[in-house]
Amino acid sequence: MNFRRQTFLGFATAIFVCVSASTALPLNLPITAFWAQHKITSGKFPIHSACMMPPQAHLTRIGMKGAEGMSKESDAWAVGLEDMVESHLKSDGIAISSAINPLSSGASDGEIRGVISQIQQKFSSVLPLMRKKPGGIGKSVYTLGDQVGMLPCSENSEILVFVQGVGQVVTQGRASMTLLVGGPDEDAVLFVTIADAKTGEIVGFIQVYPGDASLLDAEAAFGQKLDQQLANMNIGSARKRAAASGH
Numbered sequence: 001m002n003f004r005r006q007t008f009l010g011f012a013t014a015i016f017v018c019v020s021a022s023t024a025l026p027l028n029l030p031i032t033a034f035w036a037q038h039k040i041t042s043g044k045f046p047i048h049s050a051c052m053m054p055p056q057a058h059l060t061r062i063g064m065k066g067a068e069g070m071s072k073e074s075d076a077w078a079v080g081l082e083d084m085v086e087s088h089l090k091s092d093g094i095a096i097s098s099a100i101n102p103l104s105s106g107a108s109d110g111e112i113r114g115v116i117s118q119i120q121q122k123f124s125s126v127l128p129l130m131r132k133k134p135g136g137i138g139k140s141v142y143t144l145g146d147q148v149g150m151l152p153c154s155e156n157s158e159i160l161v162f163v164q165g166v167g168q169v170v171t172q173g174r175a176s177m178t179l180l181v182g183g184p185d186e187d188a189v190l191f192v193t194i195a196d197a198k199t200g201e202i203v204g205f206i207q208v209y210p211g212d213a214s215l216l217d218a219e220a221a222f223g224q225k226l227d228q229q230l231a232n233m234n235i236g237s238a239r240k241r242a243a244a245s246g247h
Contacts, residue, residue: 092236144200
């Protein structure tokens with residue numbers, strides 16, 4: 001890991017801790033990688049449908065005078081990251097639904113958002129432990145509890161998917177100074193966490209660092225690497241059919 005990325009990891013961790021304890025995303029795993037339970041990688045837990053939880057993202061702009069938040073851009077980036085992840089899951093033959101969709105449950109918007117809030121609070125308490133010891137995922141250590149079953153989408157989904165991103169962009173002036181004397185550079189990380197939609201058990205986690213493309217272009221920055229991690233996890237009926245046919 002180079003010095004600039006190491007600097008970004010420390011900076012981004014501090015940003016998330018300061019912004020909100022409920023969305024803090026410790027960045028102590030500085031590699032593109034995945035962790036998953038054996039039942040996922042072996043295909044014993046078939047995944048044909050997924051329910052997308054509301055995405056979370058935070059962008060920071062680094063200038064000559066320091067750092068500032070990018071609230072509007074962060075919201076747009078969160079949507080872009082979610083759309084990109086959805087696209088890759090769909091291409092693997094996985095049907096997608098939204099956690100805020102009442103479907104045929106008859107639940108009100110307020111009721112659904114209340115359940116989502118409870119699940120996200122539990123998720124935020126599990127995150128620090130999971131980031132510190134991701135190997136526990138394979139040992140079924142982490143769970144969100146069976147309250148996930150209260151989501152209307154849970155009935156028709158195998159998994160819940162949490163999409164999160166943290167990144168920093170630099171102004172032209174700051175970039176020029178970095179080029180000359182070193183310092184912060186553009187960087188980001190994408191987290192995709194997968195939970196059993198019935199039990200709440202965390203069954204998989206993917207962490208992706210971007211390539212050379214602008215981090216604001218989610219597909220160009222993360223798409224290829226995300227697809228490789230999904231392949232390594234053996235997720236997606238379309239992928240499995242292709243493997244079975246020798247392609």
